[in-house]
Amino acid sequence: MVDVRGLASNALNGDKLALSKLLTYIEVNPEVIKDIADLVWPKEHRAHIIGVTGSAGVGKSTLISVLADELSLDDHLVAVIAVDPSSPVTGGAFLGDRVRMVGIKRSDKVFIRSMSTGSEEALPLKALLSIEVMDALGYEYIILETPGIGQFNVCIANIADTVILVLIPGAGDEIQALKAGIMEVGDIYVINKADRPNADITFNQVIFALGDVSRDGWIPKVLKVSALQRLGIKELVNAVNEHKNYLISSNKIKVKEMLRRSLELELIIKYKVMNMLKEVLNSNHLVKTVYESCVRGSLDPITATDKIFELMFKSTTKISK
Numbered sequence: 001m002v003d004v005r006g007l008a009s010n011a012l013n014g015d016k017l018a019l020s021k022l023l024t025y026i027e028v029n030p031e032v033i034k035d036i037a038d039l040v041w042p043k044e045h046r047a048h049i050i051g052v053t054g055s056a057g058v059g060k061s062t063l064i065s066v067l068a069d070e071l072s073l074d075d076h077l078v079a080v081i082a083v084d085p086s087s088p089v090t091g092g093a094f095l096g097d098r099v100r101m102v103g104i105k106r107s108d109k110v111f112i113r114s115m116s117t118g119s120e121e122a123l124p125l126k127a128l129l130s131i132e133v134m135d136a137l138g139y140e141y142i143i144l145e146t147p148g149i150g151q152f153n154v155c156i157a158n159i160a161d162t163v164i165l166v167l168i169p170g171a172g173d174e175i176q177a178l179k180a181g182i183m184e185v186g187d188i189y190v191i192n193k194a195d196r197p198n199a200d201i202t203f204n205q206v207i208f209a210l211g212d213v214s215r216d217g218w219i220p221k222v223l224k225v226s227a228l229q230r231l232g233i234k235e236l237v238n239a240v241n242e243h244k245n246y247l248i249s250s251n252k253i254k255v256k257e258m259l260r261r262s263l264e265l266e267l268i269i270k271y272k273v274m275n276m277l278k279e280v281l282n283s284n285h286l287v288k289t290v291y292e293s294c295v296r297g298s299l300d301p302i303t304a305t306d307k308i309f310e311l312m313f314k315s316t317t318k319i320s321k
Contacts, residue, residue: 004035011137012039016111022133023113027126030271033133040136045257047079047135048244051160053146053185055174058166059192060145063227067240070233071141072109079139080112081130083123083147111139123147124155125267128260131159157185158259162243164188164236167206169198184213187220188239194224194232218246280312287311 002025010018025032033040050067052060061082068078111134115126127144134142146156156163165186167174189210191203206222213220221239225232247253280287287308294304 002032004032005039008036008039008133011133019111019133019137020113023115023130026129026133027115030122030125030129030268033129036133040132045135047131047139047142048162048240049131049160049260050141050143050240051146051156051163052143052166053156053163054166055171056147058168058171059227060166063166063190063192063225064143064145066227066230066233067236068110068112068141068143070237076109076140077138078110079134079142080110080145081127081134081142082112082114082145083127122271124159124263125271128159128264128267132264155263158263161247161253161256162187162240164190164240166190166192167202168193169196169202171202187215187218187243188236189220189222190236191222191224192227195226195229199224216252217250218243276312277308280308284311 004022004025007018007022007025011022052064054060064080064082068080071078113130115130131142131144144156144160163185165188167189169191189206191199191206193199203222203224210220210222223232223235223239225236227233247256281291290299290304290307290311293299294301
């Protein structure tokens with residue numbers, strides 16, 4: 001049996017190998033975190049969570065590495081959670097963020113974790129639980145890299161305190177999405193690879209697309225950055241801290257924390273219900289019969305769901321009236 005509390009204790013004392021093992025066990029089975037719930041949740045939320053999102057190829061990993069490095073140079077503890085798509089062969093994080101995130105000078109101050117999951121639905125929960133652990137361990141900034149697609153990006157605004165949306169010169173589709181209101185999650189918009197041609201054009205397009213939008217008093221920043229050249233990184237750090245101070249002074253940071261806790265609770269409930277369903281499908285003949293009747297088309301999904309919930313919870317719980 002895994003000594004989760006022992007790993008947590010060692011991680012609290014600065015053992016990064018113990019932290020890696022602890023996060024692996026949580027990723028494989030999120031329910032193990034209940035063994036250290038008293039070490040994680042009573043602690044006051046201290047870390048500032050930075051979500052970095054954007055399409056593949058915009059240079060998120062390089063940007064994150066220099067951002068983490070810049071933050072750590074001021075003696076801050078920085079954690080990076082890099083969420084990769086799952087490898088169809090190994091189910092693992094095949095993009096190798098530890099390899100891609102080079103140039104970090106204060107490696108003693110930066111912890112990098114590559115996370116992969118077998119399903120997209122599990123990504124937000126596992127990322128949230130990892131964030132909770134790292135927050136409890138005293139990391140001051142937690143940078144979360146999203147895969148840039150799918151449901152995770154819908155959740156990012158409820159996970160991160162500050163959302164950085166990364167674009168590159170010539171990002172026409174992204175600009176159109178921004179105009180349509182699809183990409184309005186950003187608190188800071190970064191034009192990465194700004195040493196390329198057309199960077200100024202894209203910069204102006206983003207400013208025009210945003211217009212005079214103000215989100216509860218915060219006007220989104222638009223910055224030109226070259227992560228490879230390390231240009232504009234100090235300005236990005238300043239923008240992150242400016243947004244952090246805005247959230248604190250306006251008390252919006254409490255709203256962010258409540259949104260995160262609400263999402264966390266919802267995801268944990270869904271996770272447990274799905275596990276319960278899998279268990280009863282394997283062990284309860286009546287539930288399995290209802291399930292198979294629906295699959296064969298002899299029972300509609302709503303009625304089948306009602307019947308399954310009745311059998312699961314032995315109650316008259318309904319999802320429809």
